Amino acid sequence: MAALVTLLLSVWFVTLQSRHARGTDSYRRQVSFEYNPGRNESVTDSSSPSVPNVLHVRAVGRNDTIHYLWSTLGAPTVLLVYTSSPSSSLHINWTRLELRDPSSAVRIQPPKSVVYSTAVIFSRLFEYDDVKDTADLSQTPDSSFYPTYQLEDFTWDDVNATLNHSALTAQLRGRNATGQLFDNGSIAFRISAFEGSGRDPDLPHLLHTANSSQLDFVIDGLEPRGNKSRFGLELIALEAEGVRREVRVCTTIDDEYTPSIFQTDKLVAVTGNGSDVLSYLQWKPVAYSSPKAARADSMPSRHYSLRRGRNQSLPASSIAYAFFGPDLRGGSHVSAMNVSFGIAGGELYNSTRYISWSSLIGYGDPPQDSFSVLVIAIMAVALGLPVLLVLLGGAVVCALHRKRLHRGYVAVN
Template sequence: MCPVIWALSVICAGLCVQAGPGDYRRKVSLEYNPGSPNSSVNLLHIRAVGPGSTIHYVWSTIGAPTVLLVYTGSEQSQLRVNWTRLLSPAPHGAISIEPAQSVLYSTALIFTRIFEYSDVNNTANFSGTANKYFYPAYDLSDFRWGDANRTLNSSTLSASLSGRNESDAAGSFQNGSVTFRVSAHPGSGRDASSPRMLHTANCTTLEFLLEGVSPRGNRSRFAMEMVTLERKEGHKKMRSVRSIDDEYTPTIFAMVQLLPDFPNASHAQGFFQWKTVAYGSSEGKRDDALPCRYHDLQRVNGTLAVPSIVSAYFGDQLEQRYNLEAFNISFGIADGDFYEKNKYLSWSALIGYGTPPVDSFSILVICIMAVALGTPVVLLVIGAIVAPMLKKRFFSEYQPIN
């Protein structure tokens, strides 16, 4: 093999070993309303079976859109739903995982409200109180949600939960909707849509879409409120970590992770992860990128109007037995375009168990690095080969002056 090619091959191979994703896989299935033919409500069950464990994700729009994450130490654990109790005024205990002793960890994330405000001075400062006017918030538990079974795709392990606020007097949702698009993953890879987040077999992807909704002002911006649940002995913490800047999300260097904080945790926990970027069009191009901000966790005091699916699994008197904390994510950048321009907003996140995925260099960046690092080697090799030849030719063709 040519020394130059050999050198480049070694460099590329070394970088690929550093950058390549893991090959850990799970056997994943996606089921709609297990055990019930009722299509007036939505309950999606994702079951991801791996060696010695199973992760259950239960997504539902009964009440506000919610996801339960339950990790078990058994490959045979199963979801059980008592539909009569679940749809009753007292749904406590309607959802369970059997065998119960196999459950090692469980948590929930509730998508409660969407805020709309008029950003008068175009500062995109959601947390401040000056220079903006808040419209009445959209309570997602009041939405009417479509039949998710029609969107279920068994081959791509995906489905969409789409809803409209039909009680809105302004008619903002006449031609628009809010959608939570859910995708499961049997192995590692990258999402097809921007920001092309890296995922593993231990997580699912959530894509939040606000599409075609008529804003109540020509300077409207949006934010979303979420509530997270954790056992009393622990709580959630928000952490921002640096991310590499490559071809997938140029100029975006921050990744945010919502993680449990237990003093004496004996095993891994769940996580919620996202990049600090949203998009103002379906193409998801760099020019459409909208930086998003997260706002600190706040303890939920008083009685929370908890969706049925949360009380159905965790029981009643949640505030006494669990820590409930709310946080907001706002979308937009100062001096940027308002929602009115495209009437489109998309934002993606991961929910999963274990260690959150860490971004690696893309193939394009690896090749660029290989060329950059290999160029000096190439020049040295060429110099070592060509220099003796030139030297020999110079002396062989020398003719003494007579």
């Protein structure tokens, strides 16, 4: 009986976990893309080689709205604004946005509907000659670093040409403004929005919800400046007063969805004692050296200590300043972090000239992978089978014992 109960409970647990693992959360949002909202496209600046890309992703729920604003005006940036109204709207003053101080150029109406806002700026791309083969930014001497690529100085293709309104995808693709070293190479930020929960079909198979968007950072064909080039990306998070960022690492024994990766890293925005998570940037510590993103093409990625406060070198321009204003620059609510790609003794960038790294950005608690059906089934068998064997063994012993007693019994007349 005990074995039967154990197996039934295991099956029930497997069913619940498998539903969660497949992301069957029923909550959905109505998602739409809008390119350069409110801008007169007939007015163009012929002196600027870069397109003023502003992509507004509006995700409307039953009683709220999440606004994502992706832009390459200045450093590539994503601005996330959560409102308590399903009818809140974005307004951009394009004349003010092009000024040295673009404060208040980006607004959400009505202002009182704004519950929370944050921004992540992708500021710099590091390249270094990994002579000692450590794949560690912190152990690399300054003399091994090449001049940093400041992403605010890049020229960017027209994101409108890549919009897929049905698939809810887009791409911000940029090149070094000088044209040197890049040739036909580029970096790109591929954006995916979601109406509901699910799992990305490509490795690392990130689990997403209706409250998140996915970002794939890609280095493709960039000409390396050394024989042992490796790369790192700097990102900067901006928060309002009273909100801080912290890095959390979650480990698991299950790697079914991302083979050989037993960890999830998160850069979360929290208040108070840290129990209330407002937003997150979440990723698996893995990158890929080929567009097909097969397991054989995987390479570890690693993050470094979070740096907080006024000592951060912020880009001169970002659309985040148009929403938060200049007071946020260099304040205590600024956090910076580096992510590098590769492992000591592993494949170098020079051999493939390709790197892709995926992450999720979203509002609220980040989605969390549970044990997969396969692992739970193995655990159920591992736990239930020994109990069943013990019970069967006990039953056999009892039966043999009773049989011996029955043979030795002599009836008395």
